[in-house]
Amino acid sequence: xxxxxxxxxxxxxxxxxxxxxxxxxxxxxxxxxxxxxxxxxxxxxxxxxxxxxxxxxxxxxxxxxxxxxxxxxxxxxxxxxxxxxxxxxxxxxxxxxxxxxxxxxxxxxxxxxxxxxxxxxxxxxxxxxxxxxxxxxxxxxxxxxxxxxxxxxxxxxxxxxxxxxxxxxxxxxxxxxxxxxxxxxxxxxxxxxxxxxxxxxxxxxxxxxxxxxxxxxxxxxxxxxxxxxxxxxxxxxxxxxxxxxxxxxxxxxxxxxxxxxxxxxxxxxxxxxxxxxxxxxxxxxxxxxxxxxxxxxxxxxxxxxxxxxxxxxxxxxxxxxxxxxxxxxxxx
Numbered sequence: 001x002x003x004x005x006x007x008x009x010x011x012x013x014x015x016x017x018x019x020x021x022x023x024x025x026x027x028x029x030x031x032x033x034x035x036x037x038x039x040x041x042x043x044x045x046x047x048x049x050x051x052x053x054x055x056x057x058x059x060x061x062x063x064x065x066x067x068x069x070x071x072x073x074x075x076x077x078x079x080x081x082x083x084x085x086x087x088x089x090x091x092x093x094x095x096x097x098x099x100x101x102x103x104x105x106x107x108x109x110x111x112x113x114x115x116x117x118x119x120x121x122x123x124x125x126x127x128x129x130x131x132x133x134x135x136x137x138x139x140x141x142x143x144x145x146x147x148x149x150x151x152x153x154x155x156x157x158x159x160x161x162x163x164x165x166x167x168x169x170x171x172x173x174x175x176x177x178x179x180x181x182x183x184x185x186x187x188x189x190x191x192x193x194x195x196x197x198x199x200x201x202x203x204x205x206x207x208x209x210x211x212x213x214x215x216x217x218x219x220x221x222x223x224x225x226x227x228x229x230x231x232x233x234x235x236x237x238x239x240x241x242x243x244x245x246x247x248x249x250x251x252x253x254x255x256x257x258x259x260x261x262x263x264x265x266x267x268x269x270x271x272x273x274x275x276x277x278x279x280x281x282x283x284x285x286x287x288x289x290x291x292x293x294x295x296x297x298x299x300x301x302x303x304x305x306x307x308x309x310x311x312x313x314x315x316x317x318x319x320x321x322x323x324x325x326x327x328x329x330x331x332x
Contacts, residue, residue, distance in 0.1 A: 070303045070306050070307060071303075071307060072303075073299060073300050073303035074092060074093075074300065074303040074304040074306070074307045075087055075088060075089055075090065075092065075300075075304075076088060076300040076303075077092075077300045077301075078299045078300040079297045079298070079299055079300075080294070080297050080299035081297065085300065088300070092300060092301050092303075092304035093304055093307075093308070095301070095304075096301070096304055096305055096308055097308075102281075102284070102289060102292075103286075103289055103305060105281055105284060106284045106285050106286050106288070106289035107286060107312075109196050109282070109283070109284055109285050110264070110265060110285040110286045112196050112197070112200075113196050113199060113200050113203070113264055113267070113285060114261060114264040114265065114316070116196075116197055116200035116204075117200050117203045117204060117260060117263075117264040118257060118260045118261055118264065118320070120200065120201075120204045121203070121204045121207060121208050121211055121256075121260050122211065122253070122256055122257060122260060124204060124208050125208050125209075125211030125212045125214075125215055125256065126215055126249075126253075128146060128208070128212045128215075129211075129212045129215030129216045129219055130215075130219065130241070130245070132212065132216060133216055133219045133220060143209075143212060143213065143216065145209075146208065146209035146212050147209035147210060147212070147213060148209065149205060149206050149207075149209055150206070150207060150209050150210045152206075153269075154206070154267075154269040154270045154273065155269055155273040156273075157202065157205075157206050157270060157273075158202070158269070158270050158271075158272070158273025158274035159273055159274075161202040161205075161274055162189075162273070162274045165188040165189050165198060165274075167185070167186070167187040167188065167190060170188070172185075172186075172188070173185040173186070189274070189275065189280075189282075189283070191282075192280075192281070192282040193282075195280070195282040195283050196282060196283060199267075199270075199271065199274065199275075199283055202270065202274065203263070203264065203267055203270065206270070207260070207263060210259075211256045211259075211260065214252050214255055214256055214259075215249065215252050215253075215256065217252065218248075218249050218251060218252025218253075219245065219249065219252075221248075222244065222245065222248045222249075226244050226248075227240055227244060230243070230244060250324075250325075253324060254321055254324065257317075257320050257321060257324055258317050258320075258321065261313070261316060261317050261320060262313060262317065265285070265286060265287065265309070265312070265313050266287060267285065267287065268285075268287035268288055268291065271283055271284075271285060271287075271288050272288065278292055286305070286309050286312070287309070289305060290302050290305045290306055290309060293305055
């Protein structure tokens, strides 16, 4: 009897040491697994740092270093060829801001161009996306049709619209003449007061299709249950748009506004192809003005204009996104 009792009492201990008892072994096994996961999470594989290294090197070599060199040259009078140059401090910046009528004219033109493009392209793309949000054969075809100009090169778009705006044999004036509206014919790009706005229409036609795709993606991400609930409550289409669509389309709207703003400052090739090189003063924008300074061997001053160019893009993009956020919150 004593030996039997001894064996029966020692059996659970043996089972516990060998992990045979699931009741006693499970907590210990879970603890061991947690410790293993904790230790493995603390060890970061070296490959995590190696994989992004090529992209990081390219980013530093082709973006960071040229940007720093641009800032360096912006306070010099370097002509781009001489081995030596002099430091001029902030004289280049003072010249660009207060003493250069060409730079001021280009900045004003660019601001007009940007405002028309941002407002016109965003509104047009939003209207089209609301109309084409449903996935039918017709809407899919129309989305592809509106997106088609985006795949064209800027130079080809410029030559197409140069023909459209031609005062002698252009499409618009020819159509107006056939309709008996000869008094409405215009020289378009030859009118210094209106040329920048006609250029804006070209830019809107060029990129509105891409903005439609972005807006459609944002609209399709909105749950349909919200609109169904609004319809049950008796909300009109306008109330549904203002209370549901407008607040929830904010991420797509931010992308569209930022992209459109940046593109309106980068319309260099479009301007040169539609206006020629050098462009007329009525179509001269910041990017073409910087190019002209480089072409005139004023590398230091062109670097200054480039710094101001980047600062203007950053400031305007931030201000527009801030304004848009306030409008969407109903605080403006």
